[in-house]
Amino acid sequence: MTLGSLTLRDFRCFKRTEFDPTPGLNLVSAPNASGKSSLLEAICVLLRLQSPRAGTLSETIRHGTEGFSILARFGPRSLACHLGKSKGRHLLLDDVPQRKSNDYLRVGLVAFFSSSDIELIRGTSSKRRRFLDFLGSQCDVGYLKHLRAYERALRARNFLLKDGPHRGRELAAYNGPFLESGEYLAKARARLCDDLTPLVAHHVHTISNNGEIATLRYKSSGGPDLQVALADSFSEEQRLRQTIVGPHRDDMILEVNAASAHTFASEGQQRTFALALRLAQAELIRTRRGVPPIYLLDDIFGELDSHRRHRLLGALPADAQALLTTTSWHWLEEATGAPHWTITEGRVVSQQHIT
Ligand SMILES: Nc1ncnc2c1ncn2[C@@H]1O[C@H](COP(=O)(O)OP(=O)(O)O)[C@@H](O)[C@H]1O
Numbered sequence: 001m002t003l004g005s006l007t008l009r010d011f012r013c014f015k016r017t018e019f020d021p022t023p024g025l026n027l028v029s030a031p032n033a034s035g036k037s038s039l040l041e042a043i044c045v046l047l048r049l050q051s052p053r054a055g056t057l058s059e060t061i062r063h064g065t066e067g068f069s070i071l072a073r074f075g076p077r078s079l080a081c082h083l084g085k086s087k088g089r090h091l092l093l094d095d096v097p098q099r100k101s102n103d104y105l106r107v108g109l110v111a112f113f114s115s116s117d118i119e120l121i122r123g124t125s126s127k128r129r130r131f132l133d134f135l136g137s138q139c140d141v142g143y144l145k146h147l148r149a150y151e152r153a154l155r156a157r158n159f160l161l162k163d164g165p166h167r168g169r170e171l172a173a174y175n176g177p178f179l180e181s182g183e184y185l186a187k188a189r190a191r192l193c194d195d196l197t198p199l200v201a202h203h204v205h206t207i208s209n210n211g212e213i214a215t216l217r218y219k220s221s222g223g224p225d226l227q228v229a230l231a232d233s234f235s236e237e238q239r240l241r242q243t244i245v246g247p248h249r250d251d252m253i254l255e256v257n258a259a260s261a262h263t264f265a266s267e268g269q270q271r272t273f274a275l276a277l278r279l280a281q282a283e284l285i286r287t288r289r290g291v292p293p294i295y296l297l298d299d300i301f302g303e304l305d306s307h308r309r310h311r312l313l314g315a316l317p318a319d320a321q322a323l324l325t326t327t328s329w330h331w332l333e334e335a336t337g338a339p340h341w342t343i344t345e346g347r348v349v350s351q352q353h354i355t
């Protein structure tokens with residue numbers, strides 16, 4: 001599946017621009033603040049309806065305008081996403097308006113690499129849950145439905161707990177959906193971690209080249225049985241007035257040579273681990289869905305040494321479409337033959353092929 005004929009209107013710094021990438025590797029090099037991250041973000045928003053960096057999609061509407069439009073072809077399909085400040089979200093799949101996003105989200109698959117990926121290792125558990133949710137929603141048909149149901153039940157529980165003990169009966173009514181979707185998510189995420197493990201281990205091993213063993217596993221906040229954990233936490237959640245067990249508190253434990261990657265790994269090891277996680281994510285999407293995702297690599301080449309850059313370029317599958325952004329030109333000869341764009345005055349313009 002190839003993304004092409006992309007049109008952006010009033011998205012971030014882009015008033016209106018078009019971009020028609022080729023099926024293989026595509027390079028976009030431009031100075032800071034010209035719109036490289038925004039371009040890749042727009043593709044992610046179009047295909048997955050979520051931004052890798054914004055808290056809410058309304059932040060991405062160009063300042064002073066009413067809403068954005070992103071349109072593209074993806075293989076034989078056409079996708080359009082409009083977001084208006086007052087009109088809300090409007091989706092079109094093959095020119096047919098979509099009331100729900102289920103069919104729409106089945107079309108586009110994305111693996112997003114960013115220069116802040118090291119936060120997957122160093123950052124709080126919310127970064128790792130977000131990573132798993134982004135992956136889960138692309139690998140597993142029921143995932144997004146359960147994630148939304150879980151979030152609804154969690155919000156309701158927390159609201160009732162905050163209100164006080166007199167809401168106990170209403171609280172109990174939410175336990176069913178909370179447990180059903182919570183158990184589904186925990187199981188799906190644990191399976192993702194199991195499936196990622198050999199892929200991550202392989203990439204860490206080949207990138208670092210010094211026999212490091214990387215492992216990951218899913219850690220449930222309340223233990224293996226969510227129903228038991230919820231019952232056991234009853235008095236504590238009444239005291240704290242919030243739900244203290246469940247997938248919203250779970251984590252993915254990352255280790256290098258059996259020691260916590262968060263605490264003990266060097267910065268180089270952490271970068272390698274983060275890169276391996278992203279490559280593994282893309283491969284797992286391909287295994288589960290039968291086609292590779294589009295690889296969006298936002299400005300990560302500048303901070304990698306030439307060995308890691310080489311490994312990364314070598315790990316991009318020949319049959320996958322990849323879009324790479326960069327500010328620096330000095331490594332571009334490593335991507336010989338790839339078509340090349342730049343961004344000037346809010347427009348994506350084609351440059352000659354790198355030779
Ligand atoms: N909602 C918005 N409306 C208009 N401009 C924006 C908006 N959000 C960000 N920008 C601007 O877009 C420009 C490009 O940002 P970015 O895509 O991060 O650039 P790059 O990745 O090339 O460094 C920045 O100057 C930023 O201030």
Ligand SMILES: [Mg+2]
Nearest residue numbers: 036037038299
């Ligand atoms: Mg950027």
